[in-house]
Amino acid sequence: MNMGRRWIMTLGLVFGLALMPLSALAEGETPATNATTLTVQTHTSSEAVTQLGVLKGDGQGVTDAYLGKTTTRLQAAILMLRLIGKEQEALDYMGTDTFADAADAGKASQPVLAYLKNNPTYGWGGTGTGNFEPNAAITAQQIYKVMLESLNYRSGTDFAFKDTIVFATEQGIYRAAGASPFTNRDLSTVLAETLQATPKGGMHALLHELVGKNIVTADNGKLLEGLRIDVRQTADGASYLTDGKGMALYLFTKDMADLSSCQGTCLTNWPVAYSDQLIVPDGLDAKDFGAFVRTDGGKQLTYQGWPLYYFNKDAKAGDVNGEGANDVWFLVKHPFYTIGLGTDAKIANYLVDSSGRSLYYFDKDPIGKSVCEGNCLANWPVFHADSIVVPKGLKTEDFGEITRSDGIKQTTFKGYPLYYVAQDTKRGDLKGQAVGDIWFAVNPSTFAGTTAGKDTPAPVVTEKAVVEMKENSFTPTVLTVKAETTIEFINRDDMKHNAVAVDGSFKTELLEKGQSATIKLDTPGTYEYFCEPHKSFMKGTIIVQ
Template sequence: MQRSLLSSGYGWGAVFFIFEKRNFVQTVFRILPLARMMILFWKGERLRMNKSSLRLVSFGLALMFALMPMAAIAEDQATPVVAAPAVQATTAAEAVTKLGVLKGDGQGVTESYLMKTTTRLQAAILLLRLIGKEQEALSYTGMVNFADAAKAGKASQPVLAYLKNHPEYGWGGTGTGNFEPSATVTSQQLYKVMLESLGYRSGTDFAYKDSLAFASEKGLFRAADATPFTNRDLAIALTETLQATPNGGTTTLLQGLIESKVISAENGKLLDGQRIDIHKTSDGASYLTDGKGMALYLFTKDMADLSTCQGACLTNWPVFYSEQLVIPEGMDAKDFGAVTRSDGAKQLTYQGWPLYYFLKDVKAGDVNGEGANSVWFLIKQPFYTIGLGTDAKLGNYLVDSSGVSLYYFDKDPMGKSVCEGDCLAKWPAFHADSVVIPKGLKAEDFGEITRTDGTKQTTFKGYPLYYFFQDAKRGDLKGQSVGEVWFVVNPAVFTGTTAGKTTPAPAAEKVTIEIKDYSFGPTLTVKAGTTIEFINRDEMKHNAVAEDGSFKTELLEMGQSATIKLDKPGTYDYYCDPHKSFMKGKIIVQ
């Protein structure tokens, strides 16, 4: 029981650790209190314990002895942690609500309020509120008014009189002496007024019929196609007007309102930054841009290291950053963040991916960087459900939307998973409800299977995709080569599993395609000889017609089904006859 602590492995380990990491004098002063306590203990002067308790305390004291210098080292030599830059992303509706322009109805600015159509009077009052003229208008005593002012109600009649006598604010009425206060405002009417608020005069600087085109030239276009025009659309038009520069001015309308104390500098920060917009490519794909329409890209090599792009790379692919963002309605502010790069520069991220411009994109609408070197891709909307990561040794490989690695199991035959039980606990099945992929990948290569428990699993070229439970973050590749049967999927070289090549997967007796929400679902991959059942879950009648004429079902009522059998390998594109323009499907027969 009197055995010295130093005779134990724990004790010597602690002492050697201390002398290795700290100088002798510092160590002595730090451990004196512990040493005195331990001496008293070992002499039996203060404590009496049984043998098992003694061993436990001996271990605990030795551990304290070892850990104490670690704290001291951390205290003196801690590596500074660079906090992620703060980014505030807000929608137009949120911004003008915080600015006090939108106040909503009795329930505030709710979703139902934003969905309501905007009346001409409401739009006029909100504009006056925005530029700090609302109270002046409400207390206006001028008697000259629009012929139909009485339709607005007594409280609002001074506002109409004010607008009648202040045509510079753009509300001159309908040209018949009326204002039509309760009529729904149109985007053309609204943008004409926005242009007037910026100092452009209808009939002088632009013709009324060209209001939308002229407004677009000035950066006002985001609600131009709105029909009917809603309070949400009004919020969008108001924010872009605030960020525009008035005719002949050098600063934005927002900055002018801040200088005149109409808007506080603090609230003004909500719009003092970049916009994020959604544009479309010539083939109809939607992607993110900045407020000037310049495309934004991700770099697949930004996996474990978000600062992979350096030197000449950064010259060609400049970073995108703004502390403040105005994002499109429907986008999630939590998808946007920021990082501090290794060179100290700040960079915005979307769903964890750093954002870049491309040097050769010289005007709005250019997407010259799309697919460059198979590592640069647009930020598609909706975002990729299956994307690409790049590793120096492995090349490109499939990842989910967050950059987490996806694997295949070399023991899986085509169209089936043999990973069950404990295997599945370590290798969870991956499933994407829809397939959104980067340029260069083929949609027909992706499908899904139904597992034995009824859940769905996404496949690539007919083979199931998995996560690895030890991959905790983007860039982790801890599942690569595990047991020499688990591997990431390089889509350029993947041709199937060993099991799939040596043992053909048995044909399923029956595969069901549920027709619902006017969709046949994702691409289906089956073996030759499979019976395929179509079941209609919609109230509308549907059928399935092969483009090459190989099969055609009857029109199915809700709940009815029809079956076909495909014996010949190949790709079968098909459609629903009554909804041919948009309702299409694909079956791949191996």
């Protein structure tokens, strides 16, 4: 999760206990409900291929540092030999006819190069100049050619080299096709999908063949038998989770308090996703996945506490027909939502954090400011998100940030600060709703500001206004001016900032520390704007009267 929670003061034991379910959620466990949790064995691609012994790393093993290195031609060649059961034969090779630059490979690997030189059918004929270039970086196209040949497909016969990626995709191996530069982390992805693919003319996956040749043990061979989780992109570039066949995964906002709220016809339209074993890409945290037993006895996967579903009107990979359905069904985005929606029978949709904990507004807060301080904060801790990722139907520009008088940052909705309540101890709790008739859950469709915000409008500037760019925020966040007022933006930070209107009506240059730029708005209206380098969290509003 890309969430930044800041609790303003040290709370007592009771409040600490109240927050314990949140720490569990942060570790990817299913939240406490009446459901029985299940154990799901989850591995990343790099963990699986390492345990299989297919990816062996360097002298330190398969470390993060190793995974971050660029994959070389020699690595790719050795891996191909490993996958076809010829690695040891190559290491033991005694021939001396080899490539001119074989010494660059290191003494232990030199027999491999001689073996490849004398076995051209494996497709490693060198660079055409008598060299092999063992330490040169390999491209995604080249590594997929190697993997296809490991699956008994031949370049020039089964596919043309220029069509490698297209042909590989047809065989179900494509997940690192866009990687550049190509790293060992990408290599682990390619290895995992290649081991799950069926060789040309074969009846079983390549992994099963390796088990049959005793290259991989039968027990380890089970590591890649689970459901694959992938990340795919929508037409507008948003990333979301799918299964290994590319079918979209969804969450249901009515599952907020009862994980089994989808019943009967609902399940016909939205079948559950489940497997007791998962393979996830390295960009996802395996601990975010879990499972539970539904009240109907079925089993269902969860992601960050949210039950996962398919949509029966998604007919093929890439279909996302369920996105935003009835304002309660949403794709499981990656990165995951930092602000999401829950659904309650009385309140309808309301804002929650990524783990499903309810968010509230304080009716005494004016726009752009929090008046909840001291003891108030012990009961109503501030909510802060480092970045804004929201479901379809919510606008990222409606969310902003203020720097409180105590220096703590707080996320806002339409200019008004957002809070938790200490009494909410699990997802679905709404114990802060209507407390004192001044604290309320936030229904984004109906929220129009607080009573204090309406009673005390922001002062109107008539001649010149100054907006400071400091601590990665615009101050003031909301500015009200008369038409034709000169507005000066001044950067107080060490990093560069600018101001860009969402509707394109103005854009300043990137300002160094101490530099300023001025604009003048003639047309009344509300102008949302942001800093281009820090768009996800540095936003402001200018109201022109």
